[in-house]
Amino acid sequence: MNKILLGLKSLLVLAVVYGCGPAKQDGAEANVSFTLQESDLPDYEKNIDHSGLINALGDRHGESIRTGEHIYNNVCFNCHGNPEQVGSIPTAFKFWEDTFKVGKDPYSIYQTLTRGYGSMPPQVNLTPVEKYDIINYLRETFLQKDNPEQYFDIDSAYLAGLPTGSTKGPEPKEFKPWAEMDYGNFLINTYELVGIGAPERERSTGPVQPLKDENFVNNNFAYKGIAVRLDQGEGGVAAGNAWMIFDHDLLRVAGAWTGEGFIDWEAILFNGKHNISPRTVGDLHFENPVVPAWANPATGSFEDPRFMARDKRRFGPLPREWAHYKGLYQFNDRVIVSYTVGKSRILETFGLETTADQPVFTRTLNISPSDKPLKMRVAPKGTSVALVGEGAVLKEQGGFVVMEVAPSQAAKIKLLMGKPGMTGLQTYAQTSSAPESLELLTKGAPARYPQRLTSEITQGTQDGPFQVDIMNPPFDSPWKNQFRLSGLDFYKDTNKGVICSTDGDVWLVEGFTENTGKLSWQRIASGMFQPLGIKVIDEEIFVICRDQLVKLHDFNGDNETDFYESFNNDHQVTDHFHEFAMGLQVDKEGNFYYAKSARHAREALVPQHGTLIKVSKDGLKTEIIATGFRAANGVCINPDGTFIVTDQEGHWNPMNRINWVKKGGFYGNMFGYNPPTDSTESGMEQPLVWVERDRDQSPSELLWVDSKKWGALNGKLLNLSYGYGKVFVVPFEKLGDQVQGGIFELPVPRFSTGVMRGRFNPGDGQLYLCGLSAWGSTQPQLGGLYRIRKVEKPMTIPVGIHATKYGMKLSFTDLLDAGSVQDISHYTVKTWDLLRSRKYGSKHYNEQTLTVTKAELDKDKKTIKLTIPDIKPTWGMEIQYEIKNKEGSTVEGLVQNTIHQLGEDSAW
Structure with missing residues (x-):
């Protein structure tokens, strides 16, 4: 075949x-x-x-x-x-x-x-x-x-009658870009560790939603697993033959394995599979269960105190005072993890040695003095373990080989580990090299990715008020990066910016404002867990990942990351494919915000599922701001301190929604954690607009226009489209506590990727966008970078909307022609209802075409008043129009909106 x-x-x-x-x-x-x-x-x-x-x-x-x-x-x-x-x-x-x-x-x-x-x-x-x-x-x-x-x-x-031709096209070929990419020598992800002959995965399916929970209590998932390649060679972790996984929630080595092939790549952002996490492939030499590796220094107990979910599994990191992951140092191809146990600071690295043609996995630990005795479970009893160095001893306790470290003295040790029944390990330990000092490996290292790549900027020449420049990344990179771009931000030198990709990379990009027609790209970080947002604060880079909020440190001035600081790792990560950590914004006080998606077609397991999350300025505190989201793609902070979070059509979401978020609000997903008892519309906050799927299949992040060059759009609200690769302006109004409005598509070509994130560059005042196609976008290109430039031409774009008991008002950016406005045949107004339920999405109900009895131009010459006698609150409305601007040019458009309330207008 x-x-x-x-x-x-x-x-x-x-x-x-x-x-x-x-x-x-x-x-x-x-x-x-x-x-x-x-x-x-x-x-x-x-x-x-x-x-x-x-x-x-x-x-x-x-x-x-x-x-x-x-x-x-x-x-x-x-x-x-x-x-x-x-x-x-x-x-x-x-x-x-x-x-x-x-x-x-x-x-x-x-x-x-x-x-x-x-x-x-x-x-x-x-x-x-x-x-x-x-x-x-x-x-x-x-x-x-x-x-x-x-x-x-x-x-x-x-x-x-078919078109004629002489070729059958190119020959089919194996194509697995996710497995061919060089991620670097580590890759953080959720992994399930299994040995040869492991049983098939349990995957609950069926037409009844929510799906039941699988019985994963005894499965060895490293939910925040740092997979490290141990053998030598090019190509990074995916090209190796020996690996170890460190779980930074529990500070345990989850296991080690060898073989041809790293993992099975079963995951939504690898081979596209839903409802699954990747498994290890090959011979599992040893593993540790999903429990704390280090005993609580205060009590000597290994009992797990973390949050217990409904399915009896525990999630999230250990309490900080017990043990805390500090981050990861990179030195050439070496990985050194830093963490604390009690008051002791520990540096640990991983290695591979050989005796009698058998692999010996090594853990080198530098342990600073502790005020209390320390105990670490090394591996289950029967695993071959030996110790090299001073300051610790091995014992058997509770079915485990346990390492004990005496208080008040530093320890520098190396653990040697092999399969149960391995012979000769104790003898080999006598000749194995002494444990090394790891502090020297934490000061910075030569660049691992010294190449500077170049890409061309294709200047847009489109007619109309906007021109789009294509700034595609260098897809022919030597590391075979997929460039699925998921976030961007700029430095004070606005010619430079940073861009992250969901495949784990961060790139330093230069050339935004110098107008040379080229961009230079430097890979400065890699191996992170699905980055989906990035922010530069005082010239320091922060990246939101599925497992943690990371701060990148460069110690030697080559721009490349030497230390991936775990600025906050309070994330509660499960094995479910859908719980992305989306977007990254910072308020005026320096607090961070991101949105965490819920499980798809399943009830939440942890409180963070389907939430807007705040992380304090110092990274020490995490707070849930709002709940009830399903697939919340990013965060926008509003001038009044509120937020906007989008959500996607699905179970309990009859259509896509743009939510103006209040603290403590619930936004509709009854599969979320501890939802309210009232599942009706009155039990949730209503969205700004229910976004019709024909307009946008999947809204992503919103942002406010912050550029005088954008003229009448300055200070207005934009919505980006992941589903269709579009950009919308969002006219809205506030009636009482309810914000309502709609969307209007900007007159720019659809982008070749879904659009994820956008930032206005203070240097040139233009909008830069990055995007990707990885799940559920109609757009074919894997990743892309774009610039929208506003040029001096009329826009005639609706930026204001008002629903009154008499009809609708639409306010435009430019002056309009009164004669064309007054012709009621130039308007079509349709409405429909939706049905919110546990079923996925909703069809239209009660579709109607409303009669416009009068149309007139208000005294500002920019606002159309449409008298609609049968107007009433509605889930969905479309207003199509064909008018002329002051110059006499015909302008066609469509506003899709939602009406929750009808306002008064004494001047109508």
Whole structure:
């Protein structure tokens, strides 16, 4: 069978919208609004022998079906499921019962796969052969049997009418960018440690939501696992043959293993799998259970005091006074972790030695004097353990080999560890080198990534008030980085900035304001756990990761990070794939804020699931500000000290929502931790707007315009779109305690990635955006960097909205033509309701078209008053208009909004 080209989930998922009604049966309709234009396609797509590829399916039928099934089950099944099992996105297209929108014949489906349509992303990493294999599998497995009306009969006339060509495109090839990237010699993630012959994972599934909890009490998860490569060689942790994992919640070595292959890469941000965490691959030499490694110095007890979840597992770090992870030093390919136990400071590094062709795993510890005796569980009884050095002894206690350290004296020791039953370890310990001093490795090291990479800036020349510059990263990097960019910020020297990627990197980027047409990129940090926000404070870099808030330190002036300080690691991390730590903002007092997503289709296990979180300026305190979020993609701090947090359509969320957040507020997700008893709308805070999925499939972070160069938009609110790669302005009003409003799409081209984060550069006053496609975006490119420049042309953009008992007011940036405004035929106003429930999303209910009886231009010449006699509060409203500005140019637009209350307007 051909090797399968497996891209990321966002690139291979067969998407939410395939349709309802064919465009035509002999090929996709020319006027279908595909995501990609024909000019965006690779040249070979213009010369494909479609008839030949379809005919060949008969000759290689078995192979083709197996190939299509492999793609579907490994990637597409995540969202789409099958007739017996609902996918993780219940609204995703169901091939066994739904109706195609773009056409049901193979070529039409091919066009949808190739070019994308609606929420369906273009499958840029599938070859033509593979696309027809997946089409063949869908037709033979689902359509012919369960959905025969959508099964198209192929005949000679149909084949003769297909576009002609002479090639079948490039050959399929194995493609696993997540496994080929050089992450550096460590990578922090959640890992499950298993040995050879481990049983299949337990994964709860089914149509009833929330899904039940699996029984993972006895599974060895390192929820904050620092995986360190121990053998020598290039390529980083993914290319190694021997590893150890240090769990910085419990300050334990979770285990060590060897083999061909690092992990199985089963995870949403690796191979795209949902509801799963990666497992180790190979021979597990020893492991420790998920309990504290060090006894409480005050009591001598190993009893775990941490928060116990509903499923009887415990999560989060140990109490600071007991033990606390301080951070990670990098010295060449060495990793040195720093932590405290009681009042003792400990430096620890990991290594690999060999005796009689058997691997010996080493732990070197430098332990400062303690005021109390210290005890550490090294490994379960039976594991081969030896000790080199002075200041500690090994004993057996409670089923473990335990290291005891006497008080009031420093200890420098090396532990040697091997498989149970390993022979000769004690003899080998007599000749093993003495434990080294680690302090010398904490002062800075030569750069591990000395190369400076360069990328070109493509200057935008679009018509209209905005021009977009493409500033793509150097995708041909020597470390095969995916550049899934997830956050950016600028230094005081605004020509320089820092950008993080969800693959674990931070880049120092220069060239933003010098206008040389180029950017330089320096990799200054790597190996972190899914960074999704970054902030520069007094020239110091802070990064929010899934496991901790990290402060980066450069000790020797080469810009590269020598110490990854754990500024705050109060994060409660479970094995669930969905609990991203999103965005990073800082208030005027210096406190930090980020949003933590909840578990998907499951009830929360820990209080932090689905919350807005505050970290104190000194990093010592964590506080939950608001609850009830499902997938909260980022934080915006408002001028009045409140917040805005977006959320995504799903269970208990009938549609996407933009939330103006109050402290202590609950925002609707009844699967959250300890939700209120009232599950109705009155039991939650209402959003600023319910965002219709056709407008934006997945809103990300909002920000306030802070630039005089943006004219009338200065001081206004913008919303970024991860789902569709757009930017919206958010007009709103406040009636009593309720903020309500809508969204309007800025007239800029859709970006080739989902847009995650944005910052205005104080140097040039323009908006810089970074984005990625990793889960659920329709946009095909893995990562991108962009600049939106405001130019001196009229905008005519709605920036104000007011709902009154008489109708709607829309205020624009520019003067309008009174004659065009007064023609009521230039407006269409529609409304609808939604149903909020435990089910995923909602269809429209009670759809109506409201009559506009009068339209007039207010005295400011920028505000339209639409008299709408039947207006009332509504979940969703769309106002379409076609007017002219003062210069006489026609302006078309659509505002999508929500009305919670109708205000008074005595001057109407």
